[in-house]
Amino acid sequence: MPSPSDPTSGFTPPEDSFLELLAETLENLDRLPRGQFLQRFFKTMAQLELSENASLELWEQILERRRQLADTLGKPISLKAAMVDVLARSTYLRVPILMEYDDLKKLQINAATDPLTGLYNRRLFEEHFEKELNRALRYNQHLALIILDLHQFKEVNDRYGHPQGDLLLQTAASTLRKSLRTSDYAFRIGGDEFALLLVHSDSEQANTLARRIGANFGSAVQVMRASVGLGMDYGIAVFPGDGDQKDALIRIADQRLYQMKHLQRGEKEQPQAPQPAPQIGMKASLAPPPAPAPAATPAPAPGVAGRSEKRRWERVSMTGTRAYAQLSDDPQRTARVVELGYGGLALEMESAEELAARFSAVVHVPILAPMRVVLRKVYVVRVSSGQVRVGCAFVS
DSSP states (O other): OOOTTOTTSOSOOHHHHHHHHHHHHHHTSOHHHHHHHHHHHHHHHHOOOOOHHHHHHHHHHHHHHHHHHHHHHTSOOOHHHHHHHHHHHSSSOOSSOSSOHHHHHHHHHHHHBOTTTOSBOHHHHHHHHHHHHHHHHHHTOOEEEEEEEEETHHHHHHHHOHHHHHHHHHHHHHHHHHHSOTTOEEEEOSSSEEEEEEETOOHHHHHHHHHHHHHHHHHHHGGGOOSSOOEEEEEEEEETTTOSSHHHHHHHHHHHHHHHHHHHHHHHHSOOOOOOOOOSSOOOSOOOOOOOOOOSSOOOOTTOTTOOSOOOSOEEEOTTSOOEEEETTSTTOEEEEEEEESSEEEEEESOOTTOOSEEEEEEEOTTSOOEEEEEEEEEEEEOTTSOEEEEEEEEO
C-alpha cells in the first residue's frame, strides 16, 4: 500500500491538508489561545519572533490575501500559497524557505495519519473514499469497501490493560499493510475499527482478501497466548452492486460486519459438547450446528402461521443482499436466503411442493464462504409477494 508521504498517491498535498485543518481548528478557538498557538506556529514555520497580537494580525492578512487571490484568479487558492505571498511581501521573510524539510515531512505525516498505527486517519478516509468512488463511477469500475474491527477487543483491554490493546491495534495495522496491494488503502477510522478501499476489486476478490487478512492476523497474535478469542470481523460493500453513494456503502458494510458478529455470538452462546480449543483468527465459514432436540410439546412461534417449532436462535435479516441457496437435488434450482442464523435459515421460492423434508444445499452469503449444509423443513408459509417462505433448521 502507498505510504502517507508518497507523492504519487493522488491526495491533496499533505501540507495543504494540514493548513486547511489548522484554519478550521483556529476558527473555533478564542482569541487568547489562538494567538498563543499562532505565535508558536510562525516561529516553527518561518523562524519569526512575533507577539501574540502580531501573530493574529499576520494570520488575518494571510486569510484576506487568499480571498483576494481567489477572486482575482477565479479558482481556489491554497493557504500555503497565500502565506508565501504575504511573507514574501513583508519584511518578515529573511530566508527562502518556510521551514526545515524534516519538520515539513513530520507535519505532512501527522496531518494524514493515525499516530498509534501509522495508517491513514478517518479524515483522509472520507476524502479518499469520495475521490475513488467518483473515479469508479466515471470509468465504470468496481470499488470495494471493507470495514473491520477486532473481535473481543474490549475484553483484551479489560483483562490485560490498554498497553496490550495498543499492541493489538499495531499488530492489526501491520497485518493490513503486509496483506494489501500497492494500489489499496488502509485507514484507522475509530477505536478498533479499520477500513480498506480496494480499487478495481469485486465482491469475490474482496472476500478473498478479507479471509487472508484474518488468517494472517490470527498467525500474528498467536504469540500473545491470550485467553480470549482474538480475531478480525469484517463487512464488505462493493460499488456498483451494493450502491453508488458513499454513505449507503458504509452502512451496508457496517450491517454485514454486524451480521458476522451476530453469527459468531450465536455460536458462542449455543450449548454443545466440549470441542477442541478454537484457533485464533477470524471465522470465515459457518458450520451447521447439531440439530436441536425437539421440544416435548412443540409450540408455534407467535405471528407466523404454520410454524411448528419454537425458534431457539435469533436470525439476521438478509433482505437487500444477494444471499441465495443452490438446492443440491436440483443444481439449476435456487432460492433466496431472507434470514440466517446459527440454528437455521429461511428461504423464499416460488413453490416448495417438490422440496423433501430433508435436503442439502449450498448457501452463498456475501460475508461468508459458500457453505454446504443439510436442512430440515420446519414450516412453509405463503408471503405477500406470492412466493412461499420455508423455515429450515441445520441438520448435523
